[in-house]
Amino acid sequence: MSGQAHASHFESGARQADATLLGMWLFLASELLLFGGLFALYAAGRFENPSAFRQGVALAAKTVGSLNTGILLVSSSTVAVSVEFLRRDQRHASVICLLTTVLLGAAFLALKFSEYAEHFKAGIRPGGAGPFFATHATPGLALFWTLYFFSTGLHAVHVSIGLLLLGSTAWRVSQGAITSARLYSLQNVALYWHLIDLIWVFLWPLYYLA
Amino acid sequence: MNPERPPNAPPLSTLVLTGVLLLALAGASYGLSFLTLGAYALPVALAIAVCKALILLFVFMEFGKLSTSAKLAAGAALLMLLLLVGLMLADVATRVRPPLPPPTVS
Numbered sequence: 001m002s003g004q005a006h007a008s009h010f011e012s013g014a015r016q017a018d019a020t021l022l023g024m025w026l027f028l029a030s031e032l033l034l035f036g037g038l039f040a041l042y043a044a045g046r047f048e049n050p051s052a053f054r055q056g057v058a059l060a061a062k063t064v065g066s067l068n069t070g071i072l073l074v075s076s077s078t079v080a081v082s083v084e085f086l087r088r089d090q091r092h093a094s095v096i097c098l099l100t101t102v103l104l105g106a107a108f109l110a111l112k113f114s115e116y117a118e119h120f121k122a123g124i125r126p127g128g129a130g131p132f133f134a135t136h137a138t139p140g141l142a143l144f145w146t147l148y149f150f151s152t153g154l155h156a157v158h159v160s161i162g163l164l165l166l167g168s169t170a171w172r173v174s175q176g177a178i179t180s181a182r183l184y185s186l187q188n189v190a191l192y193w194h195l196i197d198l199i200w201v202f203l204w205p206l207y208y209l210a
Numbered sequence: 211m212n213p214e215r216p217p218n219a220p221p222l223s224t225l226v227l228t229g230v231l232l233l234a235l236a237g238a239s240y241g242l243s244f245l246t247l248g249a250y251a252l253p254v255a256l257a258i259a260v261c262k263a264l265i266l267l268f269v270f271m272e273f274g275k276l277s278t279s280a281k282l283a284a285g286a287a288l289l290m291l292l293l294l295v296g297l298m299l300a301d302v303a304t305r306v307r308p309p310l311p312p313p314t315v316s
Contacts, residue, residue: 080220084222
């Protein structure tokens, strides 16, 4: 890797790649802590209102949530494969995998918004504001749904940002601006997408399954 | 092929098989959610989630190949997350709730 192009303030391309990856992992660590607050609130809320949280999970759209889990897991695979293709200098295949990931991410968001629409139609809104809560006054149920909207909503914002990053990276790879010599540019976007998947892997059982 | 490709980079077949394994684990979680596991439902679902997270971390995110400083950054974040959730649970579990005073009749 020492032969790759690098910025003047780095001694080598390998050093630049290491620094970039370290910066990305520091960013991912901060993202994990951002979601950590919501996971901690969920833990406390569930500890204090176990039956209300189970009731909330029973009302969640399990099939749509599970379909979205499959979509995200496949998209993580396609982005990992795109990194490997670029490592092999197979740019075209790498771009196709990235675009497939974008399509899968868009499908995730479409399903997520259809899920929100169903909940809103049923009168379930953040903060216990909808008519649903007038007939379902179980203490803790409003907290479950508020956390559900905040956690999955924050996650959806990350998915949207990830889609923009993946799209622009696909464009740059197709134009030859990102090659195997600057693999870390693609690796960082892939890492961000994997983190999105990683967080969903925990949101799914907490809000849809158990 | 790029001559500078690291020899320990996961081959394509490993990445595809990892994807299949992740889907199988997700399928197991989904299937188990229809069984009546009672108090074990959440721990079982979270245990499978941890397995999936480790696979993502070590195969797709290549955590094992990171520099020590990057591993420290990620490890510190995980430690802080566990402390946050653990201490929050300890707080709510050990709270002493004084009995409410009887309602006053005016």
